[in-house]
Amino acid sequence: MSTDAVVTTLSTEDRPVRKAPRRPKPAPGTKRLSPLRVLGSVIVWLFTAFNIMVLYWLLAAAFKTPLEIFRDPLALPSQLFRTGKPFRNFIYAWDTADFGTAFFNTVLLVAVCSVVIVLISAPAAYALSRLGVRGSGPLTGFIAIGMGIPFQTVVIPLFIVLAKINLTNNLFGLGVLYVALSLPFTVFLLTGFFRSLPDELEEASAIDGASPTRTFWSIMLPLARGGLITALILNAIGLWNETLLAIVFLQENANFTLSRALFTFYNAASYQSEYGGLLAGVAIIVLPMLVMYVLLARRIITGLTLGAGK
Structure with a gap:
């Protein structure tokens, strides 16, 4: 045997054998037959089944x-279909409750307020999370406290203040309230998104001579598009379903939102025993947001989990 062959054989035999990488231990509650996992799955499926039934x-x-x-x-409807008027309840609710005007008011109010909320919250969240503002940590916590204050407790003081400046019974005053009460949640949500973005982008932008304002509008804001869309959708859903403030601050039918018009329609429908029309009115309000959530659920979930990156 040649010298090279001996050297090759010895080097091969002396070479340490690499072990296979160790599998990480599964997280608690992730075992296939974990009692906690089974109980959680049962609760989730029962809750889902209940909501589908409702x-x-x-x-x-x-x-x-x-x-x-x-x-x-729980039976399928039949009588109105046999008479050839399956949408009779929807027509009755739409005409009696004047849902046409209320629908326009609601779409306009929700669209404008949602956009304004995001436009105000995005710069505020960026300043608190990326610019190193002195006291930004306590200030962020102070803003988060605003989410824990039930707005029902401040309805009366808000009504007194808005009444003195003639902002009751109009959509502008209600829109101001919607924006003010939605800012804490939106700022807190977008703060997480901006914190999850890489710092190298800002450093490269500063080296190129860009100001913080230009960096925000040209670089950081487009990267946070997922968070902005998520905040926009969540605010739209919440404002669409809002009822209490609309009941307190709106008195004229011409200014009613859908939820406020439904509240007034409830008394008339109950008095005339038009329960089918009343439930049709509820369906008119529920279905648009339900369809939007079903279509955009993946984007909402992705956006919320992306914001938890740090």
Whole structure:
């Protein structure tokens, strides 16, 4: 055997054998038959089934007569379909409650307020999370405290203040309230998004001579697009369903939002036993946001989890 072959054989034999990488231990509660995992899955599926059942009952009852609603609450609607007027309840609710004007008011109010909230919250969140403002940590916590104050406790003082400056019973005054009460949550949400962005981008932008304002508008804001869209959607859903402030601050039918118009329509429909029309009115309000959430659920979840990156 040659010398080179001996050297090769010895070097191969003396070479240490590499062990396979160790598998990380599974996180608690991730075992296949973990009791906690099974219990959590059962609770989630029961809650989901309950919500699906409630949604089915609402949609089915919207196409029923009052007799069908009480006699066969879970059966499929039939009587209005046999008479050739399946949308009779929806037409009655739309005309009686003047949902046409209320729908326009709601779409306009929700769209404008959602955009304004994001436009104000984005610079504030960027300043608190990226610019090193003195006291930004305590200030962020102070803003977060605003989410824990129930707005029901400040309705009366708000009404007195707005009444003195003639901002009650108009959509502008209600929009001001919507923006002010939604800012704490939106600022806190967007702060997490801006903190998750890499610092190298700002450093490169500063080296190129860009000001903090230009860095924000040209670089950081486009990168936070997912967070901005998530904040916009969540605010739109919340404002669309808001009822208490609309009841307190709006008195004229011409200024009613959908939830306020439904509140007024409830008394008339109950008095006339038009429960099918009442539930059709509820469906008119619920369905747009439900459809939007179903279509954008993946984007909302992705945006929320992205903000938890740091």
